[in-house]
Structure formats: structure tokens, C-alpha cells
Amino acid sequence: MPRSGKGTAETQNARRKNTAHADSVGRKDALIDIAEMLNRVALESCARHHRYAELVKRGAPEADQRLALNAVRDCDEILDEAVDLYEIACLEETNHADDAWWHGANKVWRAAKEYMRHHAAPRHLARFGNGHSRDDLRDLTIGYELEASSLLRLRHATDSYLAARTGIS
Numbered sequence: 622m623p624r625s626g627k628g629t630a631e632t633q634n635a636r637r638k639n640t641a642h643a644d645s646v647g648r649k650d651a652l653i654d655i656a657e658m659l660n661r662v663a664l665e666s667c668a669r670h671h672r673y674a675e676l677v678k679r680g681a682p683e684a685d686q687r688l689a690l691n692a693v694r695d696c697d698e699i700l701d702e703a704v705d706l707y708e709i710a711c712l713e714e715t716n717h718a719d720d721a722w723w724h725g726a727n728k729v730w731r732a733a734k735e736y737m738r739h740h741a742a743p744r745h746l747a748r749f750g751n752g753h754s755r756d757d758l759r760d761l762t763i764g765y766e767l768e769a770s771s772l773l774r775l776r777h778a779t780d781s782y783l784a785a786r787t788g789i790s
Contacts, residue, residue: 656726725785
């Protein structure tokens, strides 16, 4: 026989709190999974860029360089999607200001966004054709330097996240 009155209301409130807590834990776990995925993709992007740079530096055959460059582009597209996914997930789950993994994941997210912004600029400048002026070439050089710098910051952010994620609970 169900209890009536105050006991039933307390039981229902307790169930609602337990459900809300379970939902919160589920959202946190989902956000952690997305943060982990973002970090893995960022690490892979850094590795693909490093491999491509090594092939160019060694003067590897053009076909090898082209394949590596295609892998870089594919990985960067996935990184761009992972950045968007993390951003959306953060809009839904924001209660982690005291968690080290949260700050580390946000560093990766910001560094990835910055990298993607700088990554697009040199490609745009390079498409202007063969008639580059001295100023165009300077801008192109600066764009590539900014891209390289942002890629290095992305790598450092992934290392920071890896160090912080040991505290994920």
C-alpha cells in the first residue's frame, strides 16, 4: 500500500534529485568522452603535420608528399568537426569550472580553433596565382609562420590536457 501525504512527496523529490544527478553524471561523462576525442584528433593532426614536414624536408617523392598532405587535410577536417562538437557539448554541460581536465580540454579547444583560423589564411593567399608582389609573399610567409606557431600551441595544449586528465573522476 503506497504511503500518502508528506512521505510520498519526499520520495518523489528524492527520485527527481537522483534522476537529475544521474543525468548530470551522464552529461559529464559524455563531455569527457568528447574532450578525449578532441584531444586524440588534435594529437593525430599534429602527428600528420609533423610527418608531412619531415617528408618535405627529406625531399621525399612527390607522390608520398601528396598522400601525406591529403592525410593532413582529412585529419584537419575531422579536427574542425571535433572542435564544433566540443563547443556544442560545452553549451549543454558547463558545471566543471573547478576540474583540471575541463581547463585542459578548453585549452585544446581554443588552440585548435586558433590553428584552424591560421590554417585557412595562407591557403587563401596562395590561391592568387603566379603574380605575387613582395607584400603578398611577406603576408604569405607571415601566415605560414602563424600557422606553424598555432600548431605548436595545439601540441602543447594536448600535452597539458594529457597531464590534467589523470584527475578525471
